[in-house]
Amino acid sequence: MNTALKIFKKQAFYQILVLFGVLYLFIFNYIPMFGLIIAFKDYSPTQGVIGFFTSDWVGLKWIKEFYNEIYFWRIIRNTVIVSVLNLVFMFPIPIFFAILLNELKSAKFKKIVQTVSYLPHFISWVVVSGLIFVFLNVQNGLVNDFLVWSGITKDPVSFISDPKYYWWMVILSNIWKSMGWGAIIFLAAIAGIDQTLYEAAVMDGASRIQRIIYVTLPSIKSTIVIILILSLGSLFNGNFEQALLLGNSVNNSVSEILDTFTLKMGLAQGRFSYATAIGLFQSIISVALIYSSNYVVKRLTGMGLL
Amino acid sequence: MRKVMVAVIALFLVTVTGLTACSDSDKKAEIQPSQSASPASEAPESNSAAPVTWDSPNLSWKQDTSPVKYSMYIDFDWYSVDTWGKDDVSKEITKRTGVSLDVTKASDLNQLQVLLATGNLPDFIFTSNQVQRFWDPKKIWPWNELMDKYAPEFRQLLDPIEIANNTAPDGNFYTLKTHYSNDDQWADPRNLPSVGDPGLAVRQDILEAIGNPQINSLEDLLEVLRTVHKKYPDMIVYLPSKDISNPIMDILGFNNSNPYLDEQGNVKVNISNPNFLEYLKFMNTLYREGMLDPESFTYDTDQFYQIAGEGNVFMASYSTMVADLLNTRLKDNKKDGWFVPINDHSITYNGKDQMNLTEAGTGWASLFINKNIKDPERAIRFVEFLKSPEGDALTQWGIEGLHYTMGDDGLLDFNNDYLKDKPVTETGIGAWYFQGSSFGETLPMVSRAADAPDQSQFLNVLKFRKTKIVRDPALSFVKPPSDTDEFNISTRLQDLFNNESVKIILSKSEDEVVSKYNELMNNANKIGLERLNTYMTEKYKEAKVKYESLKK
Numbered sequence: 001m002n003t004a005l006k007i008f009k010k011q012a013f014y015q016i017l018v019l020f021g022v023l024y025l026f027i028f029n030y031i032p033m034f035g036l037i038i039a040f041k042d043y044s045p046t047q048g049v050i051g052f053f054t055s056d057w058v059g060l061k062w063i064k065e066f067y068n069e070i071y072f073w074r075i076i077r078n079t080v081i082v083s084v085l086n087l088v089f090m091f092p093i094p095i096f097f098a099i100l101l102n103e104l105k106s107a108k109f110k111k112i113v114q115t116v117s118y119l120p121h122f123i124s125w126v127v128v129s130g131l132i133f134v135f136l137n138v139q140n141g142l143v144n145d146f147l148v149w150s151g152i153t154k155d156p157v158s159f160i161s162d163p164k165y166y167w168w169m170v171i172l173s174n175i176w177k178s179m180g181w182g183a184i185i186f187l188a189a190i191a192g193i194d195q196t197l198y199e200a201a202v203m204d205g206a207s208r209i210q211r212i213i214y215v216t217l218p219s220i221k222s223t224i225v226i227i228l229i230l231s232l233g234s235l236f237n238g239n240f241e242q243a244l245l246l247g248n249s250v251n252n253s254v255s256e257i258l259d260t261f262t263l264k265m266g267l268a269q270g271r272f273s274y275a276t277a278i279g280l281f282q283s284i285i286s287v288a289l290i291y292s293s294n295y296v297v298k299r300l301t302g303m304g305l306l
Numbered sequence: 307m308r309k310v311m312v313a314v315i316a317l318f319l320v321t322v323t324g325l326t327a328c329s330d331s332d333k334k335a336e337i338q339p340s341q342s343a344s345p346a347s348e349a350p351e352s353n354s355a356a357p358v359t360w361d362s363p364n365l366s367w368k369q370d371t372s373p374v375k376y377s378m379y380i381d382f383d384w385y386s387v388d389t390w391g392k393d394d395v396s397k398e399i400t401k402r403t404g405v406s407l408d409v410t411k412a413s414d415l416n417q418l419q420v421l422l423a424t425g426n427l428p429d430f431i432f433t434s435n436q437v438q439r440f441w442d443p444k445k446i447w448p449w450n451e452l453m454d455k456y457a458p459e460f461r462q463l464l465d466p467i468e469i470a471n472n473t474a475p476d477g478n479f480y481t482l483k484t485h486y487s488n489d490d491q492w493a494d495p496r497n498l499p500s501v502g503d504p505g506l507a508v509r510q511d512i513l514e515a516i517g518n519p520q521i522n523s524l525e526d527l528l529e530v531l532r533t534v535h536k537k538y539p540d541m542i543v544y545l546p547s548k549d550i551s552n553p554i555m556d557i558l559g560f561n562n563s564n565p566y567l568d569e570q571g572n573v574k575v576n577i578s579n580p581n582f583l584e585y586l587k588f589m590n591t592l593y594r595e596g597m598l599d600p601e602s603f604t605y606d607t608d609q610f611y612q613i614a615g616e617g618n619v620f621m622a623s624y625s626t627m628v629a630d631l632l633n634t635r636l637k638d639n640k641k642d643g644w645f646v647p648i649n650d651h652s653i654t655y656n657g658k659d660q661m662n663l664t665e666a667g668t669g670w671a672s673l674f675i676n677k678n679i680k681d682p683e684r685a686i687r688f689v690e691f692l693k694s695p696e697g698d699a700l701t702q703w704g705i706e707g708l709h710y711t712m713g714d715d716g717l718l719d720f721n722n723d724y725l726k727d728k729p730v731t732e733t734g735i736g737a738w739y740f741q742g743s744s745f746g747e748t749l750p751m752v753s754r755a756a757d758a759p760d761q762s763q764f765l766n767v768l769k770f771r772k773t774k775i776v777r778d779p780a781l782s783f784v785k786p787p788s789d790t791d792e793f794n795i796s797t798r799l800q801d802l803f804n805n806e807s808v809k810i811i812l813s814k815s816e817d818e819v820v821s822k823y824n825e826l827m828n829n830a831n832k833i834g835l836e837r838l839n840t841y842m843t844e845k846y847k848e849a850k851v852k853y854e855s856l857k858k
Contacts, residue, residue, distance in 0.1 A: 044789040045423035046439050065794070070802065070829050138601045139542070139613050161601040248604035249548065249808045263416075269797055270419040270436050270788060 039063070039277040045270050055273075062277030071256065079257040079282075082170060082243070083235050089171050091231050094182030095224060099212055101183065102190045114187070117180025128173060129245035136160055136169075161250035170242055189223040190216060225303045232293045236286035258282045358459040360694045366457035367691040371404040374684045378407040381418045381433035382671075385411050386730045387737040395734030398705050399697075405688045429679040432740055434671040437481070438787040441474040447675040448478030452686035460690045470856055471668040471779050482693065483669025485744040492667070492777065496716060496752050497745045498768040499775060504553035504561075505767055507629035507645040508621045512538065523654040524557060524588060534620045535597050543597035547610045547624040554623075557653045558585050559662035563800065565784060565842055567664045573784050573842040575796070577803050577830055581660060583823050589811040590819045603808045617641030626767040634761065650766040663774045666782035673740045692741035702746035704735040718753040780849035784842035792841045795834040802830060 008015055034052075039062060041055040066072065097117070104110040120128075135142050136159040144156035159165045193216065201211045217224075240259035247255030258278060266275025297303070358365075380388070388411035390396045400406045410428065412418065415435065421427055422439060431440065440446045453461045461469075465488045472479040491497055508530075513519070516533050520526060535543045546552055551562040558581035560566045565573050576582065592598035605613065607624075614622045615635030622628055622645070629645035636643050652659045675685050691697045703710050703718055709725060710718045730737050736750070755762030786792035810822045827835075 042789075044439070045419050046442055046445065048423060048425045051423075069798070070833070071805070133609065137609075138599055139618075140616070158599075158601050161604050249804060250600050250603050250812065252805055253809070265797060265801065267416045267419070269793075270422075270439065271794070271797075272419075272423065274794075 036276060036280055038273045039280045041273060043273045045272060058273075062274045063281060065274065066278050066281060071261070074253065075256055075258055075261050076285075078254055079236065079259075081167065081254075082239065082257060083237070085167060085171055086174060086239060087231055087235060090174060090178060090182070091228060093175055093179050095186050095220075097179050098183040098186035098190060099216060101187060102216070103208070103212075114180065114183075118184065119180070120177045121181035123177070125241040125245050128177060132169065132173060132246065133160065160246075161248065163251045163254045166246070166251045166254045169246060170239070173246070174239070174242065185227065186220060186223060189220040193219040221301075222303070225297070225301055228297060229294070229303075232290055232297070235289050235293065236282060358462055360463060360696070362459070365459060365690065365694070367403060367687040367694075370684065370687070371402065373400075373404050373406065374681055375406050375408060376430055376679065376681075376685065376688075377428035378409050378430040378432065379418065379421070379428040380409060380411045381415070381431065381435060383412045383415060385737075387734065389731075393730070393732055393734030393737070394705055394708065395700060396738055397734075398700060399691075399738065402700075403688055403691050405684065405691075427676045427678075429676050429685065430740075431674040431676065432671060433674070436788050437672045438474075439789075440672065440674045441476065441478070441480050443476070443478060443677075445677050446480050447677055447679070447682055447685075448480055449482070449675070449686065449689070450478055452675070452682055456683040456686050457690050460686070460693075464693075466856060467779065467853075470852060471782060481672035481674055482741065484671045484673070484739060484742050485747060486669035487667070487744045489777075491743065491745045494745060496749055498748045498752065498765070499771045500744075501626050501748075501751065501764060501768065502550070503626050503768075503771060504551050504556045504623065504649070505626035505628040505647055505764065506553040506621065506623045506649040507632060507647050509619075510644045510646045511642065512541075512620055513646075521648050521653065522651070523657075524554070525655070527648075527653070528588070528591065531592065531597050531621065532595065535595065538620070540618070542599065542602075542613070542619045543621060544592055545602050545610065545614050545619045545622045546598070547607065547622070547628075548603050548605065549607050549610075550624055552585075552589075552623060553649050554588060555582075555585050557649065557661060558582075558655060559660040560585075562803070564665070565781075566662055567778065567781065567846075571843075571847075572839065573781065573846045574839045575799055575830075575835060575842075577799065577826070578835065578839060581655075583820070584655065586807065586810045586819050586823060587816060590813055590816065593811055594814070598811075600808075600812050603811075611635055615639050615641070617643050625764075626771075627764040629763045630761050647763050647767045650763075650770045652770075661774055663771060664776040664778050664781070666779055667775070667777035668779045668782040669744075689741060692738075697741065698743050698746040701738045701740070702736050702742045703750055704733060709733060709735060713753075715756075717756055718750055720750075720754065780846050780853055783849035784845045786838070786841060791834075792838055795838045798833045799830055799835060799838065802826065802833065 038052055038055070040057060040059060041052070042058045042061075043051050043055040045051075047055055069075070101110055101114060104113070123131075133141070136144065138144055138156040138158055138160070141156070141159075143159070147153045148156055157165070159169060197215050197219070198211055201215050206214060237259070240257070240263075243255055243257045243260050244263070247260060258281075262275050262278045262282075265271070266278060378390075387393065387396075388409050390407040390409050391400065396407075407430070408428075418431070418433055418435065419439075422445075425445075427445070433440075443451075450461070464482070468482060468486060468488060469479055471486070472482050474480060485500075487497055508521070512534060513530070516530070516537060519530055519533075521530055531543050534541065555561050555576075558579075560576045560579040560581060562576065565575055566579055567573055568579075589598065593600070602610075610622075610624065611631070613619065614632050616639065617636055619632075622632060624631070626647070629647045632645045636645075652661070654660070673689065675682065675689075679685050692701065699706065704720075706712070708721065710720045713719045725733060725735075736747070739747070752765065755765050786796055806822070806826045810819055810826065813819045813822055
C-alpha cells in the first residue's frame, strides 16, 4: 500500500491527467448508460426524467418489436456491409497513399498532393451529397453528360437512385473524403523511420518495392495495428450522415442502416424506449464484433486491444 | 405539407408585382362574417347586459397592456422569422398588447421531444407534431380553465364546434388549432383550400403542338403522355415531386399520409384503398414506357425546380401553384414554354370521378401554454388578442393603413410602394400567425391574384377543389394518440407505404407490380392494418355522435 502510494506520488502529475480522462468517460459515457433502463420500460417523453423510474416495465417488448420489423434483417445486413466495406477500403488505402506520397521525389509536388488530398476531410457530408448530385444526376450531371457524349453509355446511368451503385457511391465518396486525412498519421510514422535502414537496404541491393516491403511497412507496423484497433472500435457505426444524405426512397433497400432507422422510427416519433432498445441492440452487436475482430487481429499480429 | 405551403406562398409573393392602392378602412366587420360566433354551451354566463362581441370595449386583453415578456418555442425549422421586435407587425403587437416574445426556432425537429422529456418547456410552444403529448393538465394549461379564470368572455366568443374540434379526451381543450374556418367563413368565396394541396401541370405549348387533346380522364392523360414521348423523345415526360402527395393519388381518391373515409363510412389507412393498386399500375406504366425517371423520386424541392425550370419537362406535379411557379422559373431562365394546371377540373378514371376530398378541416398547428408560465392571466389574454379579428388581420395582412387598405370589393389593396423588396423579416406580415384563421391566410393571395391573373392559375385549381371538399371534423379524432400500440402500427404502415410505393412503381412488369403489391398488403396485415382501420372507424363513429349532438 505504501509502495503504491509512493508510486502514485511520484506519478501525481500524470495520474491527475488520467483522472480527468476517467472523469470525462464516467460523466459522458457511463452515467448516460443508466438511461438504457428505458429500453425495457414503456417510457413516454411526457413523463420527464422521473419517468425513467416510474414508467412500467415491459421486458423485451421493444427488442421483440424491432426483431419483428419487416425490414429487420435488411437493416442489419446493410449496417454490417457498409461497416465492413468501410473497414476493408478505408483502412488500407491511407497506408498505400502515404507510402506512395513518401516515394515522390519532388517535395513541392508532394506537398500539393497532400494538401489537395486532405482538404475534402473538412467538407461536410451535406455539401458532399450536393456535389455528388451535381456530378452524378441523370438529367444534367457532369459524369452522365460525359458518358453519353463519349458514347460509353447510350443512356445516362442512375447512380443516385439505383441501389446497385449505392455502396460504390458510399465507398468512393468516403475514400475521396478521408484518404488524405487518414494518411497524415502514416506519413508521420514513415518520417520517423531511420534513414540508415534505407541506406543499408540500398547497399544490399534492395529494389524500391523491396525497400517498401522490408523497411517501410515493418517500421510502421505498430502504427498500423493501433489505427486498425481504433477502427474496429467504431466498426458498427455505419457512417450515419452518409446514409442519411445519400439514402433515398429508391435506394433505401441498401441505404437504410440501424442509425437512420433509429432516427426515423424512434427519435422522430418521440419513441425513446424503442430508440433506446435499438441502440442497445446495436451496442451489443458492436461489442461482439470488436471482441471477435480483436481476437483475429491478436492471432495475426500478436498485438490486440484487449 | 405546411412547409411546402409556406414556401410556395413565399415564392408567389415574390413573383407578383404591380398592385394598385385604394382605401376603405371600415370593412373589417364585413370581411370577418362569422368570427362573432355564438357562445360555447359550456361557457359561463356573462354578467354584462349587452352581448359580448370581438368589438366590445372591455375585452380582457384590452384591460392590461403593460409590458410582459414570454419565451416562445416555434417547432418549425423552416419558419420565416425567429426574432421578435425587429419587424413592423411584432412591434405593433407589442404596442397594442404589451406582450413581447423571446423566440426560439427549432433547429432540429426532434428537439421538442427532448425539451418535453427534460421538462424545460418555454412559456409558449407552437407545434403540429405529436400534439397529443401536450394534452396533460400537469404540464400544459387547459385553455378552458384559463378562460374561465382570466378571460370569461373569450369562451363566449368562440364557435362551440371549434371548441369540440379541439377538445381532448379528458374534456379540456389545450389549444385552438390555427388555420381553421368555421362553416360561415368556409362559405365565403374568398376563402379557399390550402395552396399546399397537390397540383398537376402540363406544357400548354406542347399540348397545342400535338393537336390540343382534351384531358378529362387518366386514360386521356396516358395517351397524351405517350404522344408527347413519341414526338419529343428527349423530353422528360413526367417529373413528380416527392415532397407533396402525388395528384394522381388525389384523382384516384386517396393521398400519401392521411386516412380516407370509404362509402360505407369506414375510416381506413391509405394503402387499404383499392385504387392504391391502380395508382401503382399507372405510375409503373409511365416508368416502363420511359416516361418517368426513377431519380425523380429522390429530388428535393430545389432540385425539382432546377430541373423543371430548364424547359425540358412536359408534365410536373407539386403544389397547386406548380404551373405558376414553373412559368416564373421558365421566364427567369429565358426558356420558352407555358404551364397550365390540369387538375382544375374533374379527371375521371374508368369512367368515374373517383376524387374523395372528405377531410377534417379542423385546422393545423397548436399553441400550448406551459403550466409553469409566470403570468398565465396575460398569456390567455394575449391569445384572445391573437384570436380576435383584429389580431388575425394584423398577423396575416399587416398593419392597416401602412401595409394594406381594405377595398370596396372585400379584397386587400397592398401598399406596394412600401412593401416592395421588403422581406418578411422586416414587415412581419404572415409570420406571427399563432392563432391565424385560414380565411386570414388565403385572402392576401386571392387579393394579389386579382392584379396578376396570369400568375394566379392556381386559383382555378383551388376553386375546383373547394367544390369537391366535404368537411367532416369527426375525422380529426381518428389519429391514434402517441405511445399507443395503434400509433406504432400507424407509424410502421406509413413507413411501409413510403418505402415500398416507389419500389413497386419501378417493377419490370405489371405482374410484378401485382405480386409486390400483394406482398406489401401481407406485410401491412402482419403489422396490424385491420386493427388500425377498426380503431379509426370506431373513433370516427364516436366523434360523429358527439358532433350530431352538438348540432342538435
